[in-house]
Amino acid sequence: MxxxxxxxxxxxxxxxxxxxxxxxxxxxxxxxxxxxxxxxxxxxxxxxxxxxxxxxxxxxxxxxxxxxxxxxxxxxxxxxxxxxxxxxxxxxxxxxxxxxxxxxxxxxxxxxxxxxxxxxxxxxxxxxxxxxxxxxxxxxxxxxxxxxxxxxxxxxxxxxxxxxxxxxxxxxxxxGFPPERLPEFKALVGDPSDNIPGVPGIGEKTATRLIQQFPSLEAMLERLDEIDPPRIREALRTARETVLTSRQLASIxxxxxxxxxxxxxxxxxxxxxxxxxxxxxxxxxxxxxxLPQPRKPVTLSKPIPSQRRAILTEEELEELVRELEQSPAFALDVETTALHPMYAELVGLAIATSPVRSYYIPLGHTTGDVQLRRDAVARALAHFFQTERVQRYTHNGKYDALVLERAGFPRPRIDFDTMIAAYLLGENAVGLKELAFTKLGWEMEAITELIGRGKKQLTMDRAEIARVTAYACADVEATYRLVDVLRPQLEAQNQMRLFRDIELPLIDVLIDMERAGIAIDVSYLQRLSTELDSQLRTLERRIYNLAGHPFNINSPQQLSEILFEELRLPRGKRTKTGYSVSQEVLENLRDAHPIVDAILEYRQLLKLKSTYVDALPRQVHPETGRVHTIFHQTVAATGRLSSSDPNLQNIPVRGELGLAVRRAFVADNRPGYRIADEPILLLSADYSQIELRLMAHFSQDPALLRAFAEGKDIHAATASEVFGVPLDAVTPEMRRIAKVVNFGIMYGMQAYGLARDTGMSRQEAQRFIDAYFRRFPGVARYLEETKRRAAEMGYVETLFGRRRYIPEINSSNPARRQAAERMAVNMPLQGTAADIMKLAMIRVHRALAERHFRARMLLQVHDELVLEVPESELTSVAELVTSLMSSVVALTVPLEVEAKAGPNWADLEPIRVKLSH
The missing domain is CATH 3.40.50.1010 (5'-nuclease)
Incomplete structure (x- = not known):
């Protein structure tokens, strides 16, 4: 599965x-x-x-x-x-x-x-x-x-x-070849079931060999002289047009x-x-x-008849303003041309003053209709976007607010966001239309019904104003009505404080970070791409030398033959085309032969180059010259933030390859772009072993508490306890094994996983885990109590009350139940760490503004914050950020934060700071 x-x-x-x-x-x-x-x-x-x-x-x-x-x-x-x-x-x-x-x-x-x-x-x-x-x-x-x-x-x-x-x-x-080449395979061998002609005389083995030999069907047909035996060469020459047609027939x-x-x-x-x-x-x-259990049955109904109007004149805008002056709340939504808020152009603005009264203000339609000037609408609505007298409701308001701000509107304050509320309540689908369906019984118009599908799809600015009015007004009416449904549920499930004190204030923080973006050294990435090409070619030659002859490194079948038949390395899982050469198999063979390390390095370099080095330059914004990721609050079940377009959460953290990519993220010292008339640096503030510290806090295990209180190396201290040796007698190998267990235990690691990650036998790994729990009995009690409570309540919680519902915890399927238990054990730790980081971000963001620092937050990745800081502010900002992050919550062990600064994300040097608490 x-x-x-x-x-x-x-x-x-x-x-x-x-x-x-x-x-x-x-x-x-x-x-x-x-x-x-x-x-x-x-x-x-x-x-x-x-x-x-x-x-x-x-x-x-x-x-x-x-x-x-x-x-x-x-x-x-x-x-x-x-x-x-x-x-x-x-x-x-x-x-x-x-x-x-x-x-x-x-x-x-x-x-x-x-x-x-x-x-x-x-x-x-x-x-x-x-x-x-x-x-x-x-x-x-x-x-x-x-x-x-x-x-x-x-x-x-x-x-x-x-x-x-x-x-x-x-x-x-x-x-024996990747999925995308299957149409070529079918073109060569034919497909009797679909009546697709193949090449006479070419069977599956020959077709596989040809596909592995040539990078494409075109290359195969252009280099016929390299094909043996001659009868296959001539068959391909004769069937050239047929085989190309067959590939087209076989291609999805x-x-x-x-x-x-x-x-x-x-x-x-x-x-x-x-x-x-x-x-x-x-x-x-x-x-x-x-039969699976259905979700709560819904009786579809149409929304209550409402008054929906387009605002096209100054008189109609004045009427809306007068209505807003009398309204305690309004729902807000934007219509745009794109999904990325840094690229989206504002097309229109929808406002609902009640569940049955809504308005659409077209601002950027290209249909030739008369529309109000954007600046006039911004002036008219500015007060209502900011005043504390009125409540503003949104669905994914972070997007709306950033688009509006870029379009010249004041940033609206958000008092209730239905997408975030649904996320905190554990809803699987938090889209507006899904929630309207499940919570209100409304079957709403899909956007494709408005702008079309496929090649004929329009952008919203080209859609008729009358149709967009009906569509946009329905959205804000649904948002308004959902507030009345979701607010009581948040209160009933004790989620309102989390919603009010963490998730809503975080919206402004993330908007500023998304708008700031981060600078990329494009020329460095281009040089790195060339260097990686050279390294890949060198690695290819080395692998060929170690193998004794050239072969297709990316072919599992050929690689399997080299490793297990020619070099006779220990075999793993048998597959149809040979023995598995998966990443896991190769990791287990690292010490068996030098070719294994070379192949693993080759794979790493290839992935790094395609995923990051060659991709990031294409994601630089044409106006800002920076990369602008989108941060998501409602994706990860643990409460962690995620990012996309581009995804900056998956950049390798350690190792030369990870550093090579991080070196491309730089402090922006370009004239006209930097935030001060002085050198700019990147500042990184990183929580040290936060989840292990939380384990000590939750479990109250005396040995763990003592180790952190005394400032010991936690992995060495664990090794000392489990191996029964003095701290100064702990070897690097002992510490490595203890580190694997310290982190793995939070994810429900069993003996199999420990054996796989350390090279121990399964029996040795089980003995080590047993010894670990004997030395840290509080951890064992915490894990079992967490699983018991989850099975009883159906959910687990963080220190701040964030819940994750785990219905599978009582499943009759052992595999599913064990997976649920691992989730139950990990979520309070990872989720609390996420909550702490979010609170820290809110406090740092406010403090920087209150003290008029020019420094600004750019990224949040895992347990790290990355800021851009003028050189003259570096010490003060580092002390402020470190102090705020380490004092977010009082635990029975100290929260430690490491601050580093430098010209890029890789070359950072530690900063000595004085804490104010």
Missing amino acids: PSRSTRPRLVLVDGHGLAYRAYHALPPTLATSSGEPTAVVFGFTSMLLEVLNDFEPDYVIVCFDSGKSFRHELYEQYKAHRPETPDDLRHQLERIRQLLAAFRIPIVVREGYEADDLIGTLAKQAIERELEVLVVTGDTDLLQLVDDHVRVILPGRQRFGEYRVYDRQAVLDRY VRDAEVELDLDRAQFGYFDRDEVLALFRELEFRSLVPR
Whole structure:
């Protein structure tokens, strides 16, 4: 089962592919008492339930073929030999549609496209929206979609009800080449099921060898003289046009005319009785216990009739101002041209003065309609954006406020944000339309209904003002109404203080950080890219020398042959194409042969270059010359902030490679850009071992408390306790093992994990863990008490009351229950650390403003704050930041903060500071 990422999970089901697989895999004798065939429906439903229960998706969509596709025009014989759909299968496809309707799972069909193309397009859009995608199919063609955030689930070969999950490594293991080259493979060998012609004389082994030998099909066809034997060379020469057409036939389209509609796709809001009635009719009694629990049933209703108006004249704007003067609160939303607030242009502003009175002020439509001047609207509304007399409601108000500020409006103060409120309440889907559906029973218009889909999609500025008025006003009315629903729930669950004192004040902090951005040394990254190219070539030569001959380093099959057949290194897991050469396998072989270290270094360099070095320069803002990430408050279940566009949370923290990337983040000393007429430096303030200190505080273990109180090296002190040696006798290896355990214990590490990370045997690792808990009994008690409390209450809490609901803690599935226990153990520690960091950010932000420092916060990554500081302020700001961070909360162990400064994020030197507390 794929591990649960922080991304929402979308399941895309290949309706026809899965149904046809069930049709051929299950006995056709399966039928109801009345004789209705049900094998396909049963197989399809069984697999669907398996996926729903095992993977717990947030969204589900099923795609079906529409008949003939564009491929029939490209190649007349495409699927020409396939017989008509059998009657018993056609009837069962209709039954499947009935079941999907009962589950409230949307079906997507588009004329001219196959289900594969719809899935490919929806998967691409989902990744752009930071979702994790699982594709369920009976067809291996869809394996070409696999990438870092897309996995494919195929039914078992022996038993249909068993499945295998394919990630990128699994595809490499099965075929010997990456997923994106599967269309080339099919073009070479052909596909009888789709009537796609291959190259005569080329089978799977030869096709695999050719794909591994050449970087592309074009390269293969251009370098025919390098191909042996001659008969294969001539076959390819003869079939050149055919093979290119075949690849086109086999390639899944990623830009079909379909739009991902998450509002419709949200899973869980079905009527269980309706599903049960259909199950009874189909005699699927055995499937009843596997039905997932629906979310709270919702009766759809239309919003109460409301007054919605566009504000087009100064007189109408004055009327709105008079109404705002009498209103205790209003909801606010913006319409823009882009999702990134630093690139979005303001198109219009919506305001609701009550749940049934709302207004839309168009400001940037390009439709030729008369609109009010932006500066006039800003002057008219400025007072209401700032006054304490009125409450302002938003949904994702951080985005709204930053867009408005960039457009010349005063930044609105936010008094209630429905997205953050829903997040604190543990809602899985916190989008406005999802919440309107689940909390209000409103089925709201999807944005695609307004601006279209695919290539024909408009930007909001080109949409008709009348239609945008209805759409935008519905949004602010829903926001206004949701406040009345969510506020009592926050109070009932004791989340209001967290909401009011941490999450809402943090919005202003994050807006300033997002707008500030951080400078990037583009020329350095360009030089680094060239250096990495050279290092990769050097590593290639070294690997070839160690292997004794050249081979494709990126081919798992060839690498497996080199390591396990030619060099005879210890083998791991067997795969279809050889023995696994995954990262985990290679890490375990580090000391076995020098080639392993070289290959691991090669992989690291390749990933670093593509993910960071070559990507970051493309993300520099054209106006500011800086990189502007978006910080997210409502993604991580632990309360930690995350970032995107670009994601700065995943930059390596340690090692030469991580430092190389961090060196590109610099203090901005460009004329006209720096914040003072003097040299600028970066200041880093980093909490030291905060989660271990929290473990000591929560567990009140005497040995841990003593170690921190005495300022000891905690890992050396742990090694001294567990190995039973004096502190000065602790060896580096003892300390390394103790460090692994100290951090691993907070994530529920078991003997297997410790053995894997330290090189111990499983028995040695278990003895070490047993000894650890004997020396630190308070930690053992805390872990067990946390799990017990979680099982009893269904959630765990941080020191500040932030909750994480863990319903799986009482699951009958041991694997799922153990995973839930690990979450329960870790969340109070990681979540409290996140809360402490957020409070520190709020206090630092306020203090810098109150004391009129020119320094400003730029980034928050893990337990670290990064600021930009004029040289003359460095000592004062470092002392202020360190003092505030270390005094956020009083624990039974001290919070320690390390301050460093330098010209870039890598070359930082420690600063000696005097604490004021």
